Amino acid sequence: xxxxxxxxxxxxxxxxxxxxxxxxxxxxxxxxxxxxxxxxxxxxxxxxxxxxxxxxxxxxxxxxxxxxxxxxxxxxxxxxxxxxxxxxxxxxxxxxxxxxxxxxxxxxxxxxxx
Amino acid sequence: xxxxxxxxxxxxxxxxxxxxxxxxxxxxxxxxxxxxxxxxxxxxxxxxxxxxxxxxxxxxxxxxxxxxxxxxxxxxxxxxxxxxxxxxxxxxxxxxxxxxxxxxxxxxxxx
Numbered sequence: 451x452x453x454x455x456x457x458x459x460x461x462x463x464x465x466x467x468x469x470x471x472x473x474x475x476x477x478x479x480x481x482x483x484x485x486x487x488x489x490x491x492x493x494x495x496x497x498x499x500x501x502x503x504x505x506x507x508x509x510x511x512x513x514x515x516x517x518x519x520x521x522x523x524x525x526x527x528x529x530x531x532x533x534x535x536x537x538x539x540x541x542x543x544x545x546x547x548x549x550x551x552x553x554x555x556x557x558x559x560x561x562x563x564x
Numbered sequence: 565x566x567x568x569x570x571x572x573x574x575x576x577x578x579x580x581x582x583x584x585x586x587x588x589x590x591x592x593x594x595x596x597x598x599x600x601x602x603x604x605x606x607x608x609x610x611x612x613x614x615x616x617x618x619x620x621x622x623x624x625x626x627x628x629x630x631x632x633x634x635x636x637x638x639x640x641x642x643x644x645x646x647x648x649x650x651x652x653x654x655x656x657x658x659x660x661x662x663x664x665x666x667x668x669x670x671x672x673x674x675x
Contacts, residue, residue: 484662484663493652493666493667494607494652495665496663499662543606543607547661551595552609552612553597553656553663554609555599555607555608556606557605557606558605558606560604
């Protein structure tokens with residue numbers, strides 16, 4: 451069964467609104483979670499590393515004030531897309547490392563900003 | 565910087581073997597992964613190989629690693645229509661760090 455869940459699966463919103471996406475690890479705890487973004491027909495690009503108990507680490511070119519990350523607990527990280535615009539429409543996927551060898555991905559959240 | 569490359573597309577007939585290739589540049593990669601993504605879905609971990617291994621077999625899947633050439637391949641035996649998906653290779657130092665993904669190979673299986 452799934453070990454990482456994301457909510458919501460789909461979200462359609464108006465331009466200018468904020469959208470919160472949750473990523474939960476179901477069977478294990480994680481001090482680190484990753485947020486990726488995937489545009490149509492493209493690969494996954496890392497956006498940021500979510501760290502429990504400290505600030506997230508953002509990749510170059512990702513605006514930290516626009517993509518707010520909160521690692522609320524050892525099983526939950528949230529990504530909030532603030533003042534979303536159509537260019538933010540994408541597939542957002544979180545991943546959670548488990549042990550030293552494996553990293554499990556959530557099912558993804560598809561965001562469409564009108 | 566780190567780079568992972570894959571061919572874009574592969575088409576095979578049902579029952580044949582599929583071989584998806586991947587090259588990477590980071591010689592310090594510790595783990596190399598293969599993920600499967602079906603349309604509209606997240607990524608499913610298929611298998612991974614530690615960098616000191618040459619081969620790993622898991623049922624219909626065989627992973628070959630040529631560390632000298634930084635070349636990774638995934639062979640799917642007896643390919644089925646349900647194997648049609650996009651396959652991503654990825655490399656990382658370990659699972660606790662970020663993964664760098666290839667662009668994905670779209671596998672189409674024809675009946």
